Amino acid sequence: MAGRAAPRGRKRTTITDVAERAGVSVPTVSRVLSGNYPVATATRAKVLRAVRELDYVANAHARALAGATTKTVAFVVHDITWPFFAHIAQGVEEQARQEGRMCLVCTTQGDPERELEAVEQMREQHADAVILVGGGFEAEENRQRLVHFARLLDEAGSRLVLCGRPSPGDDVPATIVEYDNAGGAFAMTSHLLSLGHRRIAFLGVRPGFTTVVERVEGYRRAHETFRVTPDPTLLREGDFLRSYGYEATRELLAERTDVTAIFAVTDVVAAGVLHALRDSGVRVPEEMSVVGYDDIPMTMELTPALTTVHIPHEELGRTAVRLALHRHESTVPQHVVLGTHIAVRDSVAPPPM
Structure with a gap:
C-alpha cells in the first residue's frame, strides 16, 4: 500500500507514518485497512483516528499494480x-x-x-x-x-x-x-538402538515447535519399532544453542550413570555436548555416543567427527x-x-x- 500523492514540497503520508502515529505495527495498520483480520476494537479506533489525522488514503493505482513484481x-x-x-x-x-x-x-x-x-x-x-x-x-x-x-x-x-x-x-x-524430518530422527535413533543402546537422551525438546515435534516423533517411533520403552526423563527441554548442549550434558552426567548415547536436536547443540563430555573426562564414542541433526560443515571439524542427519x-x-x-x-x-x-x-x- 502507499499513501496518495501529496502536494509538491510535502512528504507523502505512508502506512509507516500511520503506524507510528497510532503506536502500533505496520501489519496492524494493514489488518485494520484490509478488514480481513481480527483486530481489537480499541486498536482499530487508534488506527482509524491516525488515518484521519494524517489524511492517509490507500493508493488505488498501487493496488491495481498488485500483479506487477519487482523481480x-x-x-x-x-x-x-x-x-x-x-x-x-x-x-x-x-x-x-x-x-x-x-x-x-x-x-x-x-x-x-x-x-x-x-x-x-x-x-x-x-x-x-x-x-x-x-x-x-x-x-x-x-x-x-x-x-x-x-x-x-x-x-x-x-x-x-x-x-x-x-x-x-x-x-x-x-x-x-x-x-523428511521425522524420518531422519527415526533412522538415527534406529541406528543407535541397533548398536545396543537402550538409554538415549534427547537434548533440545521445544514443546509445540514443529521442527522438534517431528524429531521427537521419529525418536519415539524408533523405540516402538525396537520394542524399547523410552525413558521420558531423558527428553530434556532446551534451546538450539551450543551453551545449552554444554549445560544440559553436565546436568545429565550428574544425574544419570546409565545413559550411553545422546541425541542432540541440532549439530550446534551437539558441539556443546562434545565439549562438556571432554571437560568431564568422558570419552566419545568409547563411553558415550553422540549424534546430531543438520549436517552443517562444522561437523567434520569436531573431535570426533560427528555422526548426524544430513539435510539437503x-x-x-x-x-x-x-x-x-x-x-x-x-x-x-x-x-x-x-x-x-x-x-x-x-x-x-x-x-x-
Missing part, C-alpha cells in the same frame, strides 16, 4: 548467522540469480510480529515470493497467521513459501518445501524458489518432501560392556 525473492529467517539458515539462504540466492531475481534477506530474531511485518513489507514491494524458513509453533493462532500471509500474498500476485515447515492447510495458496540445505533453498516462480506450470508441484539420511562418522560406537 525480487524475499527470504525470512530467525537469524542468518545460524549455519542451518545460512546454507539454505545460499541455495535461495543461487536459484534466484538463475531466475533473474534479486534476493532480499529479512531476519526476525524469533519475533512473530517482526515476521508478519516482513511479509507485509515484501507484499507492498511486490516480491515474487516470500520464503519463510525453519519451524514454527503448532498453535492455532500461528496457523491462522500463515493462512493470512498466504492469502494476502496471493491477492498481490506473490507467493508464500514455507521451507522446512508443514503446510497450514490443503486449501491455502502456498508452496511447501519440507524435508541448498537443495531446499533452490527448490523453494524454483517451485514458487514456476507455480503456474502444470508440471510443477507445490508440495514436496526432500529426503534425509544418516552421515555416519566417528562419534558413535556400541555401548560399553
Whole structure:
C-alpha cells in the first residue's frame, strides 16, 4: 500500500507514518485497512483516528499494480548467522540469480510480529515470493497467521513459501518445501538402538515447535519399532544453542550413570555436548555416543567427527524458489518432501560392556 500523492514540497503520508502515529505495527495498520483480520476494537479506533489525522488514503493505482513484481525473492529467517539458515539462504540466492531475481534477506530474531511485518513489507514491494524458513509453533493462532500471509500474498500476485515447515492447510495458496524430518530422527535413533543402546537422551525438546515435534516423533517411533520403552526423563527441554548442549550434558552426567548415547536436536547443540563430555573426562564414542541433526560443515571439524542427519540445505533453498516462480506450470508441484539420511562418522560406537 502507499499513501496518495501529496502536494509538491510535502512528504507523502505512508502506512509507516500511520503506524507510528497510532503506536502500533505496520501489519496492524494493514489488518485494520484490509478488514480481513481480527483486530481489537480499541486498536482499530487508534488506527482509524491516525488515518484521519494524517489524511492517509490507500493508493488505488498501487493496488491495481498488485500483479506487477519487482523481480525480487524475499527470504525470512530467525537469524542468518545460524549455519542451518545460512546454507539454505545460499541455495535461495543461487536459484534466484538463475531466475533473474534479486534476493532480499529479512531476519526476525524469533519475533512473530517482526515476521508478519516482513511479509507485509515484501507484499507492498511486490516480491515474487516470500520464503519463510525453519519451524514454527503448532498453535492455532500461528496457523491462522500463515493462512493470512498466504492469502494476502496471493491477492498481490506473490507467493508464500514455507521451507522446512508443514503446510497450514490443503486449501491455502502456498508452496511447501519440507524435508523428511521425522524420518531422519527415526533412522538415527534406529541406528543407535541397533548398536545396543537402550538409554538415549534427547537434548533440545521445544514443546509445540514443529521442527522438534517431528524429531521427537521419529525418536519415539524408533523405540516402538525396537520394542524399547523410552525413558521420558531423558527428553530434556532446551534451546538450539551450543551453551545449552554444554549445560544440559553436565546436568545429565550428574544425574544419570546409565545413559550411553545422546541425541542432540541440532549439530550446534551437539558441539556443546562434545565439549562438556571432554571437560568431564568422558570419552566419545568409547563411553558415550553422540549424534546430531543438520549436517552443517562444522561437523567434520569436531573431535570426533560427528555422526548426524544430513539435510539437503541448498537443495531446499533452490527448490523453494524454483517451485514458487514456476507455480503456474502444470508440471510443477507445490508440495514436496526432500529426503534425509544418516552421515555416519566417528562419534558413535556400541555401548560399553
